[in-house]
Each structure stands twice: as C-alpha cells, then as structure tokens.
Amino acid sequence: MDKRQFLGAAALAGALPLPAQAARPAQRGPTLLTVTGAIGRGNRGPLDPVRDQMMYKQQLKFDKAHAFDHADLLQLAPHTIRPTLEYDAKPHLLRGPLLVDVLARAGARLDDGTLLVLRAVDGYNVELPLADARRRRFIVATHVDGQPMALGGLGPLWAVYDADRVPEMARLPLPQRFAACPWALYHVEVKAN
Numbered sequence: 001m002d003k004r005q006f007l008g009a010a011a012l013a014g015a016l017p018l019p020a021q022a023a024r025p026a027q028r029g030p031t032l033l034t035v036t037g038a039i040g041r042g043n044r045g046p047l048d049p050v051r052d053q054m055m056y057k058q059q060l061k062f063d064k065a066h067a068f069d070h071a072d073l074l075q076l077a078p079h080t081i082r083p084t085l086e087y088d089a090k091p092h093l094l095r096g097p098l099l100v101d102v103l104a105r106a107g108a109r110l111d112d113g114t115l116l117v118l119r120a121v122d123g124y125n126v127e128l129p130l131a132d133a134r135r136r137r138f139i140v141a142t143h144v145d146g147q148p149m150a151l152g153g154l155g156p157l158w159a160v161y162d163a164d165r166v167p168e169m170a171r172l173p174l175p176q177r178f179a180a181c182p183w184a185l186y187h188v189e190v191k192a193n
Contacts, residue, residue: 029069032156033102033140036062037190038114040107043067055187058123066106070142070156076101079139081162086174093145094160099138100130103190113193118159120182121151126159128180136161136169140185154183 042064049056076097084091103110114130141158142148149155163169163177
C-alpha cells in the first residue's frame, strides 16, 4: 500500500480528518441578535437583501455587523432580575447578559454620548442613551422563569431592566415602565457622537 492509499484509507476510517472537514468552521446556531454601527469588529459582512429580509424591509444598512447566536449570548456572564411585568402584574425571574457586555463583545463604542437603537422583529424601535442602559442595568434576557424565551412570546430575546428597582420608573403605572424595552429584540444599532 502506498502513502496515498494509506492516508485515504485512514481518513475514510475516521483516523485522520479530511482537508474539507478540517477547514470547515464550527456549526453555529441561527443569529438571534445583530449589532451594527459603531463597532470595532464584526463577524459578518454587510447587509444582504436576501439573507437579511427583515432588516432590509426595515430599511437598515450596514457594512459590517456582529452576529450573536444563542450559544454566544450564553457565554457571557448571566445576570438575574425580578421585575413585576405588565402582562400579569406579577414578578418574574429574567436572566441574560448585561446589554453593555453584549455591546462590549461586539467591540461597540461605549462613550457617554453613545445612543443605542433597539429594534424588535415587529419594527418597534427605541432610542436609548447608553448612560440609561448602564444606569438601569439593562439585560438581554434569554430566559424567563428558568425557561428559554420563545419567539411568539417575549423572546427569544428581550432588552429589559428591573423597573421595580429604578425609583423614577417604579412610580409610573405598570404599563408605562417598559416602553424602552422591546421584546423580540433582534437588532441593536450603536450610534456614536
């Protein structure tokens, strides 16, 4: 048996990786959150009108982005909050990374003048000063009451904070406390001044 036959047989037997297998990137899950704008690095290219239909229809434009799948978000330090939610007026346990940690992972510019545009799948968007996101300790919630948040509910991601612990928000009627908290969050644009 010559060297070429041996290597071919070994690869077929699984003893050696085939060149195509060695070069293949690790399997990623579907993108749940895309961060664009004033970011230092991206892990994907510009908006693609076919692949990025929702962003295209919502007239977003970008040259680079940082895409996060569920596993990427779970790698960031989780934080837990227990706000009273407007949907049933009961406290619920929400868990996920801090929004500023997600932005830092994307290499976002985190200056005092930075403005965030948080977008939901239904087109709802909120402009949120980074200072408010820090002060209120916004999280990107991935779980509610110990379960992953489902699309069609509040998820799969929700930009939210514990309104019960922010005095000026706790004084508001419950339905008004979460206007800056888009559920079904899928895009964050970072605008630097």
